[in-house]
Amino acid sequence: MNINPPCKKFIIFSGGGGVVFRAMEIELPSGKTILNVADIPASFDPNTTTVELGNVNGDVNLIQIDVKRPDKRISDMFIEREKTASDAIIQSATDLKSSNREDIIEICESAYYRRFEDMKGGMKIIIHAEKQSTCTLEIKYFIEDSRIKWKPTIQVEINEQTKKADIEAYIMVMNNSDFNFENVDLQFAEFELEREIGYDGFLTEFANEQAMQTEMPKAKLVRNLRKMKTFIK
Amino acid sequence: MKASLYSRSNVRLKFLNQESVSYKVLRKFSLKYNTHSAQQDAGNHSATYEYIFTGVNEAIPQSDIIVFANDLPVTYAKTTGSKGNKFSTKSAVDLDIEVKDMLVSLEKGKEKITRHPPEFPDSRIKEIETREQDFEIKRKITFKNTSTEKVESFEFVFTETKDIRFKSSTPKPGEKDLPEYKWIFDIEPEKSVNIEIELSAKIIKTFEIEKPNSGKQEDEFPHFQQSVEQAYFQENENQSMG
Numbered sequence: 001m002n003i004n005p006p007c008k009k010f011i012i013f014s015g016g017g018g019v020v021f022r023a024m025e026i027e028l029p030s031g032k033t034i035l036n037v038a039d040i041p042a043s044f045d046p047n048t049t050t051v052e053l054g055n056v057n058g059d060v061n062l063i064q065i066d067v068k069r070p071d072k073r074i075s076d077m078f079i080e081r082e083k084t085a086s087d088a089i090i091q092s093a094t095d096l097k098s099s100n101r102e103d104i105i106e107i108c109e110s111a112y113y114r115r116f117e118d119m120k121g122g123m124k125i126i127i128h129a130e131k132q133s134t135c136t137l138e139i140k141y142f143i144e145d146s147r148i149k150w151k152p153t154i155q156v157e158i159n160e161q162t163k164k165a166d167i168e169a170y171i172m173v174m175n176n177s178d179f180n181f182e183n184v185d186l187q188f189a190e191f192e193l194e195r196e197i198g199y200d201g202f203l204t205e206f207a208n209e210q211a212m213q214t215e216m217p218k219a220k221l222v223r224n225l226r227k228m229k230t231f232i233k
Numbered sequence: 234m235k236a237s238l239y240s241r242s243n244v245r246l247k248f249l250n251q252e253s254v255s256y257k258v259l260r261k262f263s264l265k266y267n268t269h270s271a272q273q274d275a276g277n278h279s280a281t282y283e284y285i286f287t288g289v290n291e292a293i294p295q296s297d298i299i300v301f302a303n304d305l306p307v308t309y310a311k312t313t314g315s316k317g318n319k320f321s322t323k324s325a326v327d328l329d330i331e332v333k334d335m336l337v338s339l340e341k342g343k344e345k346i347t348r349h350p351p352e353f354p355d356s357r358i359k360e361i362e363t364r365e366q367d368f369e370i371k372r373k374i375t376f377k378n379t380s381t382e383k384v385e386s387f388e389f390v391f392t393e394t395k396d397i398r399f400k401s402s403t404p405k406p407g408e409k410d411l412p413e414y415k416w417i418f419d420i421e422p423e424k425s426v427n428i429e430i431e432l433s434a435k436i437i438k439t440f441e442i443e444k445p446n447s448g449k450q451e452d453e454f455p456h457f458q459q460s461v462e463q464a465y466f467q468e469n470e471n472q473s474m475g
Contacts, residue, residue: 010238014294109241148238152248152296154312156286158256160302165256165286169249169293173238181238186246190294190314230294230314232248233234 004038005139007184012173014190016146016197017043017221023138028060028129035125035137041179042069043117043145043203047219050140051125058133068122069217072207075119086111110178116203117145118178144202144221147176150188171232190230197224249291256286260327260384262376264334265392268436271370276334280376280387281324284310293320329380330387330420335373337429342367348442360442368434369400375427378420389416389428400431 005024012018026035046067053062086108093104125137150173157166171188175181198204202220209215236244262280270276284300293315300308300322310322344366351358378384393399393412406414420426 113241152294154249154293154296154298155301156256156284156298157301157304158284158307163256164253166252167249167254167286167289168247169291169296171246171248173236173244173246175238175243176241178240180240183235183237186234186236186238188248188294230292232292232294 001033002036002038003137005137007181009185009187010181011187011189012148012150013221013225014150014188015193015224016149017143017202018148018189019140019142020044021138021140023136025055026135026137028127028133028135030129030131032063033127033129035127037123037125037139039179040121040123040141041117041143041145041177042072042075042119042121043143043177044069044121044123045142045144045219045221046121047217048142048222049123052138052140053127054136054138056133056135059130060133060135061128063126063128066122066124066126069206070116070119070121072116072203072210075116076207079114079116082111082114113176114178115147115201116206117147117201142219142221144219145177146197146201147174149174188230188232189228191228192226194224194226249289249293251290254286255288256284257386259283259285259321259388260330260386261324261388261390262330262332263390263392264374265394266397266432267394268368268396268434271372271397271432271434272336272339272368274336278332278334280327280330280332282327283322283324284308285319285321287319289315289318289320298322329378329382330384331375331377331379333373333375333377335375337371337373338369339371340369342369351441357443358441359444362440362442364438364440366436368436370397370432370434371429372432373427373429375425376420377425378422381422383422384420386417387420387426389418390414391430396434396436398433400433402428402430404428 003024003026005022007020008023009021010018022037044067046069049065049067051062051065053060089104090108123139125139150171152169152171154167154169156168159165173186173188202224206217206220209217234246234248236246238244260280260282262278264278284298293312295314296312298308298310298312299306300310308322308325310325312320312322314320344364346362346364348360348362351361374389376387376389391399391406391414393414399414402414402416404416407417408415416428418426
């Protein structure tokens with residue numbers, strides 16, 4: 001059964017990435033059910049993924065969670081091809097005023113900036129129910145994508161006579177991934193980090209880890225967090 | 234806060250809107266000397282300022298801050314974030330206050346010379362010579378307000394160090410919390426405030442006197458080497474200057 005639980009809450013970290021909470025009600029037939037979860041980004045961290053069954057009606061058990069990230073080296077080769085194709089589309093385009101122009105630009109932009117983190121990962125949840133049942137499926141995973149981050153700005157208007165100030169504070173949230181988060185409860189956490197993440201993001205060593213085949217990929221984002229400083233809801 | 238975050242786009246969300254928050258501008262100058270800087274004819278220093286806001290309802294993360302007065306930006310600063318209901322901007326150089334630090338007098342005491350054998354036997358060193366000298370130093374620090382606005386509650390903090398001790402001052406410090414001495418005063422527009430401080434210093438230098446068979450006359454070529462302690466202060470001279 002294919003399911004796409006909507007994202008309910010997304011806590012975004014100031015240093016990039018965050019933790020996603022998705023949930024939905026599901027109806028389970030009697031016996032074993034395999035749920036294929038859609039829209040799992042390749043940047044999700046399988047090491048810290050959790051699945052919980054809530055409001056269980058009947059005898060329902062979570063058997064296992066299959067998690068998979070695509071191969072980074074092969075994905076990167078595909079992405080390079082798509083970038084080349086994007087360049088070729090723009091260079092050979094003649095009618096730059098057609099009604100499709102905006103769509104073409106959007107596709108080319110998406111292809112040009114695409115990275116491994118924009119690929120799709122895989123998550124299969126295997127559940128066994130004694131009889132036909134319902135429950136709430138709650139999935140939580142970290143996203144190791146440094147192109148999703150936030151930065152605050154504060155504007156203060158001071159009155160030098162009264163020594164009072166009016167404060168307005170904003171958060172600029174950046175999502176340079178290929179994924180949308182619609183009508184989500186956005187929250188913001190600021191951490192002291194072990195190290196600042198460079199332009200290449202969290203997954204710079206991931207291809208090597210996969211290529212070795214004997215190395216269990218490590219959680220990059222969570223290991224980089226030292227201490228939470230601020231939390232904004 | 235509920236929002237939609239679409240692919241390859243940015244969203245700007247307001248998370249705090251609070252009026253009539255109390256604030257003050259902390260203008261400050263901190264000073265401490267080492268044995269070298271205390272003897273200089275003049276020192277170049279800068280005062281600093283920071284905005285301190287109290288009574289803020291929400292947590293403030295590390296952030297850029299633009300301070301406006303009469304709808305125009307007056308300061309672009311940063312904050313490291315709030316602590317409790319308070320946050321402040323990082324210290325920045327106060328261009329409205331000129332600080333002049335001049336040597337008024339320097340009296341050197343008699344040099345006391347002692348010699349003793351090295352702590353551990355050494356084939357090259359015959360003796361260690363120690364020269365101690367007391368100094369009485371008087372300096373005048375002038376704070377000039379170059380703006381057309383009165384500067385209120387300016388803070389001058391002098392910190393004693395191991396080598397440079399505070400003796401007295403005119404005017405006397407308003408607060409004393411050793412090793413810090415604090416003066417708080419107002420400065421009228423285009424006017425100055427002077428503070429004279431008297432300091433004492435004990436300067437200790439050590440020399441290694443080589444044995445005659447090293448091929449050098451001990452008085453002609455004393456192998457000069459400052460003690461580790463002295464070298465530490467030399468090395469950190471610029472950093473420790475206020």
